[in-house]
Amino acid sequence: MRKYISSFVCGFSAGVLQIVPIIKNFTCCLIVPAASYIALTLDRKARNIVDKVSMKQSFMIGLMTGIYASIFGSLFDILITFITKTNDVVVAFPELQRMVNNFPVDNEIKRNIINLFQNIRNDILEYGFSWLYSISVIINNFFINSIFGIIGGLISGQIINSRFNNSSG
Numbered sequence: 001m002r003k004y005i006s007s008f009v010c011g012f013s014a015g016v017l018q019i020v021p022i023i024k025n026f027t028c029c030l031i032v033p034a035a036s037y038i039a040l041t042l043d044r045k046a047r048n049i050v051d052k053v054s055m056k057q058s059f060m061i062g063l064m065t066g067i068y069a070s071i072f073g074s075l076f077d078i079l080i081t082f083i084t085k086t087n088d089v090v091v092a093f094p095e096l097q098r099m100v101n102n103f104p105v106d107n108e109i110k111r112n113i114i115n116l117f118q119n120i121r122n123d124i125l126e127y128g129f130s131w132l133y134s135i136s137v138i139i140n141n142f143f144i145n146s147i148f149g150i151i152g153g154l155i156s157g158q159i160i161n162s163r164f165n166n167s168s169g
């Protein structure tokens with residue numbers, strides 16, 4: 001755990017930002033990669049590393065940052081949904097129905113999709129919790145944040161290493 005404490009701190013921060021209404025739209029493409037960069041920088045400072053960073057270390061710091069961001073982001077999203085008994089699915093349900101009705105598929109499939117989301121919406125409104133919603137949030141966050149954490153970590157490693165190439169030349 002001590003080895004990835006910077007990933008834990010930055011992943012927690014990214015997880016918190018992941019539930020802020022307008023900012024959450026930038027989670028995958030900006031927040032998680034930036035958190036990976038900050039985690040890599042903090043890790044290097046904490047361990048007094050002045051050499052180039054290895055791509056393995058960049059990969060692992062990015063991956064762990066993404067995993068921590070997905071854990072905390074999912075936890076906070078599910079907790080806030082439970083407390084408030086509302087979320088994006090509940091709010092956007094009428095637009096979701098219109099969108100599904102415009103799909104070029106069979107009416108039976110459209111009806112099944114709308115019923116599925118209706119069940120999720122009803123569970124959230126009534127209990128503040130939906131198993132299907134919770135599982136989909138966890139899986140989605142895990143894959144998306146891990147991938148963008150890795151991308152952010154690898155790009156960050158290249159950025160940090162380019163400083164060594166520019167200063168030695």
